[in-house]
Amino acid sequence: MISTHLFELTALVVDAHGTARPVAPALRRAAQFDLQDGYAVQADVWKLRGRRTAGYKIGLTSPPAQKAFETTEPIVGTLADPDLVRSPATIAAGAFPLFAEAEIAFLIGADFPPAAAPFSEADVLARIENAHASIELCRSRYGWEDVSLAELVADNSNAALLAIGEPLRDWRSADLTCAPVTLRRKGHDDIRGSTAAVLGDPRRAITWLANWLAQRGESLTAGQVVASGSCTGVTPLGEIEELVADFGLLGQARVTIGPDETNRAGASAWTSA
Template sequence: MKKDVILELAQRLRQAGISGEVVDPEAADGLSDLDEAYAVEGATRSLALGAGERLIGYKIGLTSQPARDAFDAKEPAVGHLLAGRQLEEGRPVPVAGLFQPKVEVEIAFILGEALPGPHVTAEDVRRATVAIAPAFEIVGSRWRGGARSLPMLVADNTNAAWISVGARTEALPRDMGSTAATLSVGERTIAGSGTAVMGDPAEAVAWLAGHLLRSGSRLEAGDVVMSGTLCPPTDIKAGDHLVAEVGGLGRIVLDVV
């Protein structure tokens, strides 16, 4: 895929995120592999930064085996987080314009140190993390009908839409893999666990450090990392009231409009 085609697709996906007008899947006909998909995702990030947005960190998707199986993925997928897509506490989340919006319950890592090495471990992540917090990620596709392939998912910033980060704590559980979570959406209750996030959310962040290094980047001090969903992604709609309880970290609430 030529650079001008990559840029054109990035422009269309970014505009879809602003206007809510989805992109026809035929626009991805030339998108053949993950290298091209990450090039499109990187171009959308550059367009956002050029328009005055600020990069605040990264999100990790497909951190459970069933999620990877659904896209025939050999490893998780990565997207970027923008300041303009982080909701202030108490602000409701708008879902108009998102295709099949879903909520994910996550543990957000706030880094106090960079993680530049080629062999970052979960223990390195724990040492570099200044705080963690319960968090919501709202995901939704900019493709009409949703992503039909892994490259389409990645090109669309791994369905990133909005994030909401709860109260931070500096006390990190030694074994985040055993962390239990409960999501309530109206009358529905969905259970989850840190084991769904590559066995331990800290392991997911360690994987991310290596992935970024391969692409010439790295995790920096101050970065926020959404480490992957503890609960299965759950459909939401305007009018829903979301409550998540994450063991040891507390709760986070969010209204959907």
């Protein structure tokens, strides 16, 4: 049974999605809750919003990110069809502040039945159809910054949008343990990172997720997309931005962000075709 506190938090997060108003700091509940509770709230919010799972995002894949939230493993959020757009994409800034991360997104080509777990990295690679350059755009629905790990997970691990770009060239044979990645912002210094920030190799992050889901009786399925984790850290954005996630010779993804009242271009829905 979900506690009264968690029921109230679920209602507040659902309301924030519906009204585009953040959960007010005055409504922050003093009661403590743990990571398991955070995932329970995340799941209940998902159900109440009537969302279909089209993929996942993995967060906190680097040692500094995990240290900041006092954890030793990544976290997971869920993505719906409207959250997946094709690069180059033009989107509205929206009501909640945006943050950008350059990531490798993996297109799942075959189901991962929980009964077949545990999955090795070779098992996982055999079930992946493709890898793409991508830009994840994250949002917090809270009106405070010192978010706890459980609160972060309850807010779907800050999942918002994933702009999926070019298929990465020769990604199966590429050395993704240390491939350089650059997030370019027009008018700002480049943010430089590496695929090493994603559990040492983004393919390792997908293996972790496949086994994490199997332990919960859930699974990755063909056609889903997984954002494997940030190669460049978390970059706060303004209302007007031009972003490029540059994976060098491997590929790129692009996003333009504009104010709501001036953005008319929209974003093309992602399809794997």
